[in-house]
Amino acid sequence: MNYLELLKLAAPEAVVAVTALVVLALGLARGRVAGICSAAAAAGLLFAMAAVVMLPPNATLFGGMHVITPLTSLFKTICLTLAFFTVILARSDRSARNQGEYLALLLLATIGLMLLVGSEELLMIFIGLELTGLSLYVMAGFDKTDPRSAEAGLKYFLFGSTASAFTLFGLSLVYGMCGTTGLAAIGGKLDAIPVQPLLAAGIVMTLIGFAFKIAAAPFHLWAPDAYQGAPVASAAFIASGSKVASFVVLGKIVLVGFAPAQGSAAWHGLIAGWAPVLAALAALSIVVGNLVALAQSNVRRLLAYSAVAHAGYTLLGLVAGGRDGFGATLFYTTVYAFTLVGAFGVVALVRRETGGDDLTHFRALRSRSPLLAGCMAIFMLSLAGLPPLAGFFGKFYLFSAALRTGANHGLLWLVALALFGSLISLYYYLAVLKAIFVEEPSPATTQLLNDPRPTRTSPSSDFLERISLAVLALVVLFLGVLPGGLVTLIVGALP
Amino acid sequence: MSPILFWLFAFVMLVFGAAVVINRNPIASALSLVVCFMGLSALFISLDAFFIGIIQVLVYAGAVMVLFLFIIMLLDLRVEERRKINLVAFVGGLAVAFALFVQICFVVDQLGAAKQAFPSLRAAKMDDVHNVGLLLFTNYNLPFQIIGVLVLVATIGVVVLSKRELR
Numbered sequence: 001m002n003y004l005e006l007l008k009l010a011a012p013e014a015v016v017a018v019t020a021l022v023v024l025a026l027g028l029a030r031g032r033v034a035g036i037c038s039a040a041a042a043a044g045l046l047f048a049m050a051a052v053v054m055l056p057p058n059a060t061l062f063g064g065m066h067v068i069t070p071l072t073s074l075f076k077t078i079c080l081t082l083a084f085f086t087v088i089l090a091r092s093d094r095s096a097r098n099q100g101e102y103l104a105l106l107l108l109a110t111i112g113l114m115l116l117v118g119s120e121e122l123l124m125i126f127i128g129l130e131l132t133g134l135s136l137y138v139m140a141g142f143d144k145t146d147p148r149s150a151e152a153g154l155k156y157f158l159f160g161s162t163a164s165a166f167t168l169f170g171l172s173l174v175y176g177m178c179g180t181t182g183l184a185a186i187g188g189k190l191d192a193i194p195v196q197p198l199l200a201a202g203i204v205m206t207l208i209g210f211a212f213k214i215a216a217a218p219f220h221l222w223a224p225d226a227y228q229g230a231p232v233a234s235a236a237f238i239a240s241g242s243k244v245a246s247f248v249v250l251g252k253i254v255l256v257g258f259a260p261a262q263g264s265a266a267w268h269g270l271i272a273g274w275a276p277v278l279a280a281l282a283a284l285s286i287v288v289g290n291l292v293a294l295a296q297s298n299v300r301r302l303l304a305y306s307a308v309a310h311a312g313y314t315l316l317g318l319v320a321g322g323r324d325g326f327g328a329t330l331f332y333t334t335v336y337a338f339t340l341v342g343a344f345g346v347v348a349l350v351r352r353e354t355g356g357d358d359l360t361h362f363r364a365l366r367s368r369s370p371l372l373a374g375c376m377a378i379f380m381l382s383l384a385g386l387p388p389l390a391g392f393f394g395k396f397y398l399f400s401a402a403l404r405t406g407a408n409h410g411l412l413w414l415v416a417l418a419l420f421g422s423l424i425s426l427y428y429y430l431a432v433l434k435a436i437f438v439e440e441p442s443p444a445t446t447q448l449l450n451d452p453r454p455t456r457t458s459p460s461s462d463f464l465e466r467i468s469l470a471v472l473a474l475v476v477l478f479l480g481v482l483p484g485g486l487v488t489l490i491v492g493a494l495p
Numbered sequence: 496m497s498p499i500l501f502w503l504f505a506f507v508m509l510v511f512g513a514a515v516v517i518n519r520n521p522i523a524s525a526l527s528l529v530v531c532f533m534g535l536s537a538l539f540i541s542l543d544a545f546f547i548g549i550i551q552v553l554v555y556a557g558a559v560m561v562l563f564l565f566i567i568m569l570l571d572l573r574v575e576e577r578r579k580i581n582l583v584a585f586v587g588g589l590a591v592a593f594a595l596f597v598q599i600c601f602v603v604d605q606l607g608a609a610k611q612a613f614p615s616l617r618a619a620k621m622d623d624v625h626n627v628g629l630l631l632f633t634n635y636n637l638p639f640q641i642i643g644v645l646v647l648v649a650t651i652g653v654v655v656l657s658k659r660e661l662r
Contacts, residue, residue: 006637017644024651065637101655108648115641127638131645138652144660153656 009059010066011051012076013111019044020107027100034099038091041103045084045110052076064120064182070493072118075248078334079117082241083110085341088468090233092348102142106237109135113245120256122171122181125249129167129209132245133160136238140230152229156238159212159222167209173202174257183257190260195272203258203274207281210253213246215304216281216311217288227304232351235300236344239307240337247333251318251326254278265319266410279319279414285312286421293428299347299357302428303340306383309425310336313398313418320402320411327491328401332394334486335382335479339391342472343379346372349465362432364441371466373436375473382476384429385422390479395422397487500541508534521572525563532556546623 007014023041026033052073059068086106090099112132119125137160141153175181177199178189193199208219215223227235254262254274263273270276289309296302314336317329347357349372354361366373382391399418402411479486507530514527532555539548631639 010637062634062637097660098655098658101651105648105651105655108644108651111641111644123635123638124641127641127645131641131648134645134648134652138648138656141656144656 006061009055009061009068011055012048012080013114015048015051016044016080016107016111016114019047020104020111023100023107024104025100027098027104034091037100037103038087041087041107042084044107045080045087049077049080052080062121064184065124066115067118067120069495071248071490071495074489074493075117075244075330076114078337079110079113079241079245082237082244082337082341083107083113085345085468085472086233086237086241088464089236089341089345089348090231092232092345092352092462092465097144098142102139102231102233105135105139105142106233109139109237110241113241116245116249119249120183120252122175122183122186122257125253126164126168126171128245128249129164129213132242133164133213136160136234136242139234140226140238142234143231146229148225148229149231150229152226155222156226156230159219163209163212163219166205170202170205170207170209173198174206177202183252186257187259190258193260195261195263199261200272203261204277206253207250207274207277210246210250211281214243214250214311214314215308216315217285217308220285220288220308220311223307224301224304227307228298228300228357232300232344232348236341236348239303239340239344243307243311244333244337247314247318247329251329254318255321255326262321264410265414267413269410275319275321278315279411282312282315282319283414283417285309285315286418290421290424294424296428297359299359299362299432300344302432303343303347306425306428307340309421310383312421313395316398316402316411316414316418319414320405322401322405323491323494324401324404327487327494328394328398330490331483331487332398334490335390335394335476338472338479339379339382339476342375342469342476343383345465345469345472346376346379349462349469352462359432359435360442362435363439365436367441371470375469376436377433378473378476380429380432382480384426386426388477388480390476390483393480393483397483497541501538504534504537504541507531508538521567522564525560525567528563529556529560532560544623546627 019041022044023037026037026040055068055073057068057070057073061067083106087103090102090106109132112128112130112135115124116128116132119128137153137157140156141150143149174186177193178186180186180189190199211219212222226238230238258274261273263275264271265275265279285308289305289307289312293302293305293309296305314329314332317325317327317332319325320328349369350361350365351357353368362376365376378389382389385391385395387393395418399415402415402418403409405411511527511531511534515524515531518524518527532551536548536551536556539545539551
């Protein structure tokens, strides 16, 4: 093991790190450098994707601290793609200062995500969580002119640091019992140990930290304020990239590390382990997320509560366990992340035109911008899970994986709850579409739009954002019509 | 180690540990805690655990306590007001503390390992700083470097969030 070999195997991370430093330096130059910074960041992310492709198919460094498999390469690419769209999204906030620092933090958070995805060792996982978390806290509170952004940053930070303290405590208990930090080795050791109070405490504490990351109820309280108050690009990245990586790692920890302590969440056959804990989290998230989302009048807050519900659906796959369940979870979280980046992109553009992101600001978007209205329709219907969009297939795959596990459909209760939740969710997603397609514009918005202020940007200047939104909408449509490609890729990459 | 030194440092630690709680002025409390940590590190060093002793001074007395002092001065905390002692809470607290003490004594009494004499570290020839450094730059090289990135994030974050914007 020498440094050159390490550099070769960690090339994507190294490329992103160098890009972050370059962007940071570019941001220091005088004058209008935001565009150059964005271009450099986007180019760096593309280079990193190329570096991922050049990686060898299988390698392990430092006993699992840095693992390269087809699965990790696939999800590194997905994280980089999400970061790429976030960089484009960040352009739409023209008033933002310190664009260089913002993009550098975004890139550093992406390194954290890639390390999380590519690690099968507790120490590295914790460092990856912290690297991602710390960057995202700052990104959430980045807009110093907006008190709500400060609120978002502070709430996210306080919840996040408490949750990671719990995770660290839990991981240290697991380490204390097993004497090793490698996930596969932990799985081997736990085989010989029955579920006892110390192990139960370790597992529950570990799961708390991840429940925070994926915003599962009752650890979701930061999400509405962070999604609403943070700069739109930060919120999009928190909701997409951070979530994808967290689900990949959570899946690896519970299915590889804690595999012997799975237990069962079946209705008439509860067995102690992590599966019942995750099942409880999933059930609570589905109920709380969907019901509270009904009452929201702000689109970003609505997306936050729907994110809680979606975390619940996604957990279903992990509760089911096995290759099928994990594959379903990974497919769903990927689709969800792309949908949400798109939805936040629409929110960002509407916010720029009308100065807000309440439902009233979305009224009559169809007549102002048919493209944005069409994209939003695709994203919302996909989130609601209507065919032929990607969200439908993702849910179908998840629910059928959950239904197939166990002897006599033990997880039927959870699937029924999730189906019921999807039914409720249709109402609030359609409420957004009703505002866009049916309602007349509110007088205040009309006045604002008819008032030709010099600061308003012409529609042609956000050409790139519109193109990328259209691309995202096409991706969501494509994954719904032909999901086979990504599913084969994910399932084939699973060990 | 010389028993006299042990008693001396233990005495210093206890006195200043008590001073942390008794002092009404937060700055005096924090400084007492620094002295307490110094005594602890002296005890470690007299047990031949040089690395832990030095880290104790560097990290706790150096970094953590300076942070405490910064925050105390930043928040401009005044001398704490004298409170009336709530008798029920006081007795309750004493009872809990006593129960915990008895429990710890019981556990130590039951623990087999506690009855054995500790092997002298000097006899074990633990070259600890060397070993830690070796591990840090071989097995734990990657996390070590990633921590560097983490510190970079913290630096950028602090500068950006605390910078006063020019209008």
